[in-house]
């Protein structure tokens with residue numbers, strides 16, 4: 001693992017690191033500052049590589065686990081059109097997972113290793129996927145809010161300093177934007193339907209709103225990786241900045257639907273000295289204890305999600321074996337020719 005990282009020991013104190021390495025590091029930071037893209041074979045500090053493997057693999061795992069809450073509703077979608085759209089969305093998420101694992105592999109870590117970390121519960125994935133999907137309206141809320149939050153976080157990642165991650169994000173963001181619209185359209189249909197359907201949409205919003213705000217990560221003051229990731233231009237905005245952008249974009253969408261956000265403290269605060277056309281939506285306290293519990297493995301569905309993923313992996317064993325056997329035969333045929 002981290003094969004190309006051996007040329008850098010940037011966790012050692014500066015005083016005992018060779019001058020040559022410090023020079024490499026200064027040149028690396030200058031490239032990052034100049035907005036040059038870092039590519040797989042370029043020199044990079046070991047800690048930069050490690051941070052990227054951590055973030056990209058968590059992101060990949062999130063896409064893979066993220067298929068489960070929605071996959072649960074494919075057979076129960078209310079029409080053929082809804083079923084086709086949901087199937088396409090879930091397949092896209094699988095594709096995103098694969099691009100992201102491929103991007104992580106360019107950093108010298110194997111997909112098997114990353115998969116193993118997920119299946120054994122060692123790796124994190126987004127907290128949001130540990131909540132249950134209880135009604136069809138939850139599928140609307142996931143598209144609208146979860147994909148909406150994912151886009152807010154991922155658009156800046158298209159400018160991440162690491163080339164393979166940034167490029168993967170471009171396609172992912174385009175697809176997420178389709179996902180967000182299909183979710184919002186489900187919500188709109190429900191809100192324009194019967195009283196019962198609107199109540200279902202409101203109930204889904206009540207349950208998904210706060211966990212979606214947690215998707216952006218801990219508050220800035222508690223975000224251990226933010227400073228360094230910002231210096232390396234992996235992160236372009238802080239967790240709180242992105243959370244605020246999401247709230248500001250989403251409140252008017254909820255108003256258009258005629259739904260109420262489950263936050264009695266929500267209020268518009270105009271910019272100081274502004275004319276009331278700019279400003280932010282102030283939101284109430286996020287329950288960070290709940291967030292900590294969920295990322296520690298104690299959310300409502302953590303155990304189910306890992307069990308489902310392990311079962312799918314075990315049942316797919318024969319497919320992996322067949323694919324390997326096929327690849328070996330093909331290679332042997334090519335060599336013989």
Ligand code: FAQ
Nearest residue numbers: 059062066125126127146150214215216217223224225226
């Ligand atoms: N859940 O120091 P920070 C999607 C962890 S994709 C779980 O602030 P960082 C598509 C964090 O890893 C959704 N863990 O960390 C879709 C770290 O732990 P570690 C996923 C979280 O990296 C839609 C610790 O807390 N998106 O939804 C969470 O600077 C619909 C300290 O935090 C991405 O992964 C959390 N919410 O910032 C699919 C985007 N937040 O590693 C299906 C890329 C934080 O030290 C259906 N990732 N942690 O053990 C990022 O932008 C960043 O990694 C953040 C966290 C912003 C998530």
